[in-house]
């Protein structure tokens with residue numbers, strides 16, 4: 001009952017989700033982390049009152065880590081998580097309901113319904129459209145339209161939605177059931193052609209689903225590395241994929257091709273991770289991180305590419321300040337598991353897909369939209385993901401960002417899920433320079449607090 005458990009997690013406020021807010025509060029009071037004067041000054045000058053994190057009370061002190069457990073679990077490698085994920089999905093009434101609606105009304109209609117729900121929540125609060133809101137906040141006399149001022153530097157490719165997990169807040173609604181939505185060979189080849197023709201691209205960011213489970217993943221990585229030895233290549237790794245059958249050489253492959261790993265770990269507590277990502281995911285993630293450390297990932301001076309972690313909140317609140325949370329993660333993971341990593345990125349949960357459903361079912365969508373808009377931070381406007389990124393769907397369609405992709409807001413369309421540019425319509429990604437960016441009320445998620453990109 002993945003989604004149901006997540007809901008229960010918020011209801012049981014004192015035990016799970018709450019854990020984070022105490023942590024936030026402690027961080028805010030600066031008790032746990034020593035910060036440099038320059039960092040303090042910078043934070044104070046840029047975002048004096050942000051964010052307020054929302055109403056959830058949190059008790060991180062209640063997280064109790066189990067040091068005695070043998071976290072090095074070689075027996076997990078070669079042992080699939082998919083059967084367990086499928087069993088959990090079979091018993092998850094909310095997931096089944098969403099699947100049925102997807103089959104009966106289709107993705108386009110579901111995206112429209114989602115958009116209307118967000119709009120109604122904002123209307124109830126008297127909040128205008130994102131564009132009008134920006135105009136007021138930025139005190140602009142003209143309507144504010146986001147535009148790409150330069151050619152994209154990041155090529156993000158969603159190679160397919162198939163995943164061995166089915167996380168409660170997955171904004172792409174991945175699961176082992178998404179077997180059809182996989183990037184075909186001709187689309188992969190065209191992406192490589194365009195990479196060759198787009199010298200502005202400095203980073204290839206491969207995402208999914210579990211991208212490594214796509215049959216073209218290794219081809220894409222090796223060809224991109226051959227084409228552009230200087231290219232930064234990122235694998236958005238869910239960690240548990242390292243243990244899937246046939247992936248025993250994955251770490252070596254990634255290291256040989258100088259691939260940076262960006263991995264999700266929304267907490268250092270087993271209870272919280274398993275609640276959001278599925279039973280057993282925490283111990284598998286820890287075992288995977290230890291294996292990556294053994295291979296040199298995350299170890300300073302090892303010469304290996306970086307290993308970064310991603311935190312996203314377990315409920316309807318904003319992430320704490322990245323620099324403070326990173327220090328806490330480093331302390332906890334090293335002390336309790338002997339795990340090292342390079343950087344932590346915090347991400348705001350976007351009010352779309354499974355997380356939007358979760359909020360709506362709990363009657364919390366309005367509160368969450370309120371939280372996002374009242375934490376508007378104009379500093380986030382300097383570095384929105386859509387200014388630098390071009391996002392490609394598994395079918396080759398071009399989007400301004402991963403979130404627009406999941407909502408069907410393609411580049412060059414007015415109607416969601418209708419038409420739009422594909423990789424076969426452009427000669428270079430650099431031609432996207434000066435294009436207007438498609439925004440809507442989900443964009444409040446990128447401009448709240450410390451931002452989401």
Ligand code: SF4
Nearest residue numbers: 163166167170209238
């Ligand atoms: S591992 Fe990532 S892609 Fe897979 S279900 Fe979880 S959030 Fe979605």
Ligand code: SF4
Nearest residue numbers: 385386401403443446
């Ligand atoms: S969701 Fe964020 S990254 Fe995407 S278009 Fe809106 S502001 Fe830009």
